[in-house]
Amino acid sequence: MLTFILKRMLLLVPVSLAVSIVIFMIVHLVPGDPIDHIVQIGSSPEQRAELIARYGLDKPILVQYVTWLGNVLSGDLGTAIILRQPVSALIVQNMPHSLTLGGLALLFSTVVGISTGALAAVFRDTWIDRGVMTAILFGSTLPSFWLGLLMILLFAVQLEWFPVSGARTWGSLVLPVLTIGIGGTALVGRVTRAAMLDVVRKDFVLMLHAKGLSPWAIQMHHILRHALLPVVTILSLRIGWILGGAVTIEFVFARPGLGSLLINSLSQRDYPVVQGCLLMLAIAVMLGTLLGDVVQAIMDPRVRERIA
């Protein structure tokens, strides 16, 4: 198991390298540059050229990339051009907000998704199943930014149950967590239900009935355990999606976090910050996938075997 985790982590090295190239290139291919935002109106072309040289933006792009990569490897993400702070400090400031939001949203999707999916599967073809599946259909088709705005209108503006925006109280987390979590809940619920109905048809389930086990014990101890294997895969992919999705939702709810930082820096072409944020998101996605693989190996002995 430990060798498996080490092997999987080694694999992350070339992937990270590829990701860093893509991030760097995309950011620099976007038209415009940060100098436009800091140069004073009426400055001469000479002053502008001096600023460009100061930030090393006059060098060939390959040289810029290698310099940046070297700094990143030694732990230096650079200094924000507009915000004039170390990028790592900005990320450290904003990361906890994003992790809380994303973590809670993922937890919500997992718990509510698995329970509703299991409920629908156990009571398949009854009104419970149909009710759950209809709700899931709604949850999976509503765009999250739009759902977020609707929830602000209803729960914050009309009913005044929760704050409209910000991150001062725990109450301000409720609406954004629901907004991000509902789409994931629908997905997890649907996968759980489908997987359970698939497992029910397997031969060994008939054998479990023949052993005299109660249907409840069979559903919970055997069928659900099998059904969770694909759910783990979905959830691990979801980690990246939730962090990515949080980017717009943080903006809708005016919350601090990596998403807000990213969007603001992007509009100002603050290259070092954008690169740093994207790199963090990419690493989160990779770690999420790794976590999914590890959990799956813990749950399924056949996966462990294939690895060893």
Added chain:
Amino acid sequence: MTLLSIRDLSVCIGRLRPLDGISFNLDKGEILGVVGESGSGKSLTATSIMGLLPLIGGKVLKGSMYFDGIDLTTLDEASYRRLRGRRIALISQNPMTSLDPIVRIGAQIDQMASLHLGLSPQKARARSIELMEQMRIPQAATVYGQYPHQLSGGMKQRIVVAMALAADPDLIIADEPTTALDVTIQAQIVQILIDLVRERGLALMLITHDMGVVAQACDRVVVLYAGRVAESNSVEGIFAEPRHPYTRALIRCIPRGGQARGSLVGIPGVVPRVLDYPRGCRFNPRCDLAQPICYTETPPVHADGSAAVACHFSEVRAHV
């Protein structure tokens, strides 16, 4: 002493009626062979006795099933669950798929003893390992901690047999227990089953389509065809004097040593599907004795002691 008595059992799944008036008895200490081609209703008979018809959307239409004096057709689900695994155990067709792939072997056997006999985990474990050793599983204690995919098919079927025995049942239903195994392993598993019946005085209902296995293991035989009993008799009676043309055809299909090359025979045609059972005798499309009456009248069951046959011409012996 009769342990299991099935009388005129008919089963329906939706509007289909795949079992139609099945009757047979099974005594303690006896091995009953239930034979027939695929689609003749053998497995469905097992499912009916286990009370698992609702799982496949079926139900008992009429007839009775008595197990040790208990009427299975009117038994409530909670009482049935105490019977399943505890007194009637099932050995399924495919050992490759009948064990839960992500649960350790030991835990799957332990489950039976702790569920039905209320044994503590330590006692259940000791009992499981002892059963595995009785099944001649080498290094039982190691296998106890392994997963199904780490074992061969023959080993897995031994585990399934050990599991069936774990709660000390009175009746074992083995649904084609050797079909999915290599020929050499088949003989071993059949021998294990025969030994169990002889040593423990169990009753065994052995579902098979292999007349060779029937001759080797069984005391009595029920031949099913298209959801009806074609013939039932002692194993000696069946082989010495088969009275139904289908039984005779099945026996002709057994390959024998010393037979001329190319003389291996099959039964022309296939078992009709439940949707298009023919009128009259259901074997009529494949029967070489068929007369006009076979196409219109369902043959009545001629019972003669413990032997029975359902053929209009069962008394015609010239064709044996």
